[in-house]
Amino acid sequence: MLLAWQWFHRLGSPRWFYDKSSRWLIWLMPLTLALLATGLVWGLAFAPIDAKQGDSYRIIFIHMPAAVVALAGYYVMAVAGAVGLIWRMKLPFMVMKSAAPIGAVLTALTLITGSLWGHPTWGTFWEWDARNIFMLILLFLYLGIILLGSIYPSRDAGDKACALLALVGTVNVPIIYKSVDWWYSLHQPASIKFTGESSIHASMLYPLLICVVAYYCVFSLALILYTRHEILVREARTQWVKDLSQLPGKNQGGAHAKL
């Protein structure tokens, strides 16, 4: 039992995470690049043209994975915050704080690519579609967390406050999703319909799936890099970080230079 929990407590140590993650980065970075390149090149250049939408549908390879990961990112952030609140560990708060801007950027990317896609297909940049509204609200939720974290005078209290807000937001996210969906079905806009996403052909589905996996990798990569940055900033006064800056060549090398 004691052994089973050891990894968990070690995970709470920023220094352990910093050392380990520099080894993860060595394979995660090439993997991410390879997946992203494969998915995007396949999707944007080689997947067949859509019969109705022409080439403009190809934005789905950038748009849809961003939406999926943006939503998942909110839960990553909230779970990290909950772990930090419950076990009073430092590292999860740093992960939570790092996840917020990444998620916000992905949400913004979803909205921007969505409106660029909407212009040729729906004939408008912005449509009050259930998914549009939900992503916009998700962006507001992310921005609220970033705002609260940045304005708090004490970092510890700010972390906990953000974690609490993220948790309450987590309870609310499904409710918001459901209510927006319900609102949309009540209003029933007549002319506009999303062309069948469920009936996607395999030749388009495979590059899409690769893109989704690639976006998850991008998210993890960005999360690790941000968290490492956050660790260095917060632990700047500890001896091990000072040693790190004095002897740049001695530690595992490579990955540190990128920060």
Next chain:
Amino acid sequence: MAELNEANTGAGAILSRDMRLIWRHRSDIVNPVIFYLIGITMLPLAIGTSKQLLGTVAPGMLWIMAMLATLLSLDALFRTDFEDGSLAQFQLSSQPLYLIVLYKVLAYWLSTGLPLTLMAPMLGLMLSLPADGYWALLLTLLPGTAILTLVGALGAALTVCLRSGGLVMTLIIMPLYLPVLIIGSSAVSSAVAGFGFDRELALLIAGLAIALIVMPPAIAGALKISTNQ
């Protein structure tokens, strides 16, 4: 059992204290109501006085303005207690903090949400809301403003230590208000259209039940975080 009774009388004392405080600062009750009145008065002057147009936008506008009026003074819910040290005493007292919080929120709702709700039908008259909408407006605002107050109190608790807390609170809380706004205003709209509003009312009451369970501990936790720095 005896302990529970003791807790209830203690927290009941909070309620009577808060109500007395509110009564002594009567302007605090009047302000949100006046805000509601002025806000609704502006609307026809801005978009025109056509009865048909006003009747169409009335359900949504009455709800949005009620939401803003609730948010307007929530910022002060814990601020005075924080500044004069009462909040620290609440945390030290033997009463559970979530119960104290619940009674404070109740006192706030009695002095803000309830007057706003009672005022709404009159404002509906000014916006020429069709006759079927009044009961829907009154009955959905009753649990609706209670949810808004409970959720907003979390924002007030999180920002009690911040100098410019009011605006921050509004920004972090408003996205969370969306479901209540959607359900509440569509209840009034569907009542006006003749479809009844049972379903929406049931949803709001269910939401209130969840908020009553989830929010007081969350608000108490937020107060502990924001005051113990």
